[in-house]
Amino acid sequence: MKSLFKILLLTLVSSSIYAQDADSLAFVKAKWNKKSVAKKTKVYTYQFADSTLFKANQYISFVEVRNHKKAPGFAIGYDKKELIKTSDFAKKYNAIAAINGTFFDIKNGGSVDFIKVNDTIINQNRQEKNNIRALHHKAAVVINDYKLGIKKWDGSGTWENDLTDKNIMLSGPLLVLDNEKEQLDSVPFNKLRHPRTAIGVKANGNVLLLTVDGRQANSAGMSLFELTKIMKWLGCTSAINLDGGGSTALWVSGYGENGVVNHPSDNKKWDHEGERKVANVIFIKGKP
Template sequence: MKFILRILLLTLVSGNIYAQDLDSLAFTKAKWNKNSIAKKTKVYTYQFSDSSLFNANQYISFVEIKNHKKAPGFFIGYDKKDLITTSAFAKKHHAFAAINGTFFDIKNGGSVDFIKVNDTIINQNRQEKNNKRALHHKAAVVINNYQLAIKKWDGTDQWENNLSDKNMMLSGPLLMLNNEKEVLDSVPFNKLRHPRTAVGVKPNGNVLLLTVDGRQGNSAGMSLFELAKIMQWLGCSSAINLDGGGSTTLWAKDYGDNGVVNHPSDNKKWDHEGERKVANVIFIKGKP
């Protein structure tokens, strides 16, 4: 009996490793469509069809901004009350590209996560009913001198208020930091597949603004465990999850008919028209 159990265990483990190898191989072989949208900045898109990635169809799009003095700078766009589409935020700020930001109050507007812009606090965290810190309050995108980085909660109550960064957007969960994978809880939000939005930073300082479409036959969406894998396969050493679902939107100037690169799911159609209005974004534009 023990021998049979060992064989079954080895079969399960080897099968799981084999599946991971197939996924990473499919990802490595992808021939991404590339479009330059600004200096040192490109849009990448790829449709994984025939259930070739994580046993599902997937559509992934991202903007990569090189760590270069001629590249655009990073900014946070927000509105305290009104909800606005990512594309409208981008056009308002004359951006080259933008993605939806962190979580927000869909009924009343405004971020439910801490946001600071130009050293001014715009929103504080809205506490959970159990007074525990939410998963999306345990990490942050920070921007200083138009450069973006990712930070992790240090365990203190006033962490975000004590940081000296000029611009900050809390979100999460954190996927990895400095080449160390984060341990993700097995809660439904992490395990189930949804459209996803993420920010990643490579060891050389290049930044990725990424979306994964979901809730469609052409793209199933990803769990956070799967999202962490693709961020790693893209070469990121740090990565953070932002608000996803119907909010997931990537916009790039002069891209396609309306600039929307991915297929937002709010209209339940496989097109570029289904944007959800959001409270905040991360965008890039020329440095002043």
């Protein structure tokens, strides 16, 4: 009986290792479509078909900005009340590329997470019940002198207000920090597959603005556990989840027919027209 149990255990462990290896191998072997969109800046896309990644179809797109003095810089775009498509935000700021930002009030507009732009506080956190800090209030994208970084909540109640960074956007959950994976709770938001938006920073300082499409036959979307894996496989030593779902959108100037690189899900069609209006974005633009 013990021998049989050991055989079953070894089979389960081997199957798990094989599944992980198969996923990482499929990812490494992907021949990404890539296009230069600005100095030291490229857009990458790939369709994982035939259920080759996490036993599902997946469509991933990202912009990578090299850590170079000639590369464009990062900034936060926002509107306090009006909701605007990511593509329209990008055009408003004359951006090279833009990705949807953090969580917002769908009915009334405005971010529900702390945002500071050019040293001016735009939004404070909207606390949840019993003043429990939300998962998306425990990490931040910070931008100083057009350079982007990721920070983790220090446990204090005034953390975001105490930060001295010039530009701050709270979001989350945090996926990876300094090459260490964060512990994610097994709540539905983390476990279920949805369209996802994320930002990652590589060891060399390169920054990725990434989307995973979802809610489609062509792309199932990912759990945050799966999203963490692909950010690591792409070489990110730090990564943060942003608002996803119907908000997920990546726009690049001059790309395709309307600049939308991914397939936003709000219109329930596999095209580039289904953008949801959002309250804020992260965008890249030539440095002054």
